[in-house]
Amino acid sequence: ETATVGEEATATLHVLDKESKDYVEHEVDVSCELTSCIDNASEKGIVKKREGNCYDISYEPTRRGRHQLHVKVVDQHIRGSPFDVVILPKFATPTRFIRAVQKPRGVTINEEGKVFVAEKGAGDFSIFDASGNRMETVPAASSFGSGWIFPCGIAADDDGNVFVTDTQRNCIRKFVISNPIIPSFVVGREGK
Numbered sequence: 001e002t003a004t005v006g007e008e009a010t011a012t013l014h015v016l017d018k019e020s021k022d023y024v025e026h027e028v029d030v031s032c033e034l035t036s037c038i039d040n041a042s043e044k045g046i047v048k049k050r051e052g053n054c055y056d057i058s059y060e061p062t063r064r065g066r067h068q069l070h071v072k073v074v075d076q077h078i079r080g081s082p083f084d085v086v087i088l089p090k091f092a093t094p095t096r097f098i099r100a101v102q103k104p105r106g107v108t109i110n111e112e113g114k115v116f117v118a119e120k121g122a123g124d125f126s127i128f129d130a131s132g133n134r135m136e137t138v139p140a141a142s143s144f145g146s147g148w149i150f151p152c153g154i155a156a157d158d159d160g161n162v163f164v165t166d167t168q169r170n171c172i173r174k175f176v177i178s179n180p181i182i183p184s185f186v187v188g189r190e191g192k
Helices: none
Strands: 002-004 009-014 030-036 042-044 046-049 054-059 065-073 083-088 104-109 115-119 124-128 134-139 151-156 161-166 171-176 182-188
Touching: 030 046, 030 054, 104 161, 115 151, 115 161, 124 151
Parallel strands: 002 083, 104 151
Antiparallel strands: 009 054, 030 042, 030 065, 046 054, 065 083, 104 115, 115 124, 124 134, 151 161, 161 171, 171 182
């Protein structure tokens, strides 16, 4: 299952008793909670009773990534719970292309909607806002002294770090995205 950051996700739960009959005699305690698989942070969902034995379950995720949705009736997980849910970042409708990049080899988007592009032609990586405006460029020469030759892949994490692979130097470089951007470490060898 998937959901999107900032958008309500809903489901309907039909509660049955042990003999698979409608459980309509009285209202039961139904709960839902969305838990991050990364740090176990949780967000409570909303449960609303409908007619008969049906309950509307909803949640509005605030963080992207892998989560589990715990749905319980009288403090017992329902069949299949917890459910695996991937929370996707919320993106604005693309209104323009990112132009003026030189041989882009990798692209990623962080939780804030910033777009990171590794450029082979320029030998650097650039940061764009969600509208495609270039915010900053990190040139090869300013990175770790020796620079890089062929930035190829790029990834961003939720802690404000960017990882760039250099296939010619056989390494991965980590950058802390701050003001200014700080080269943090190199994994692998930097030899040719």
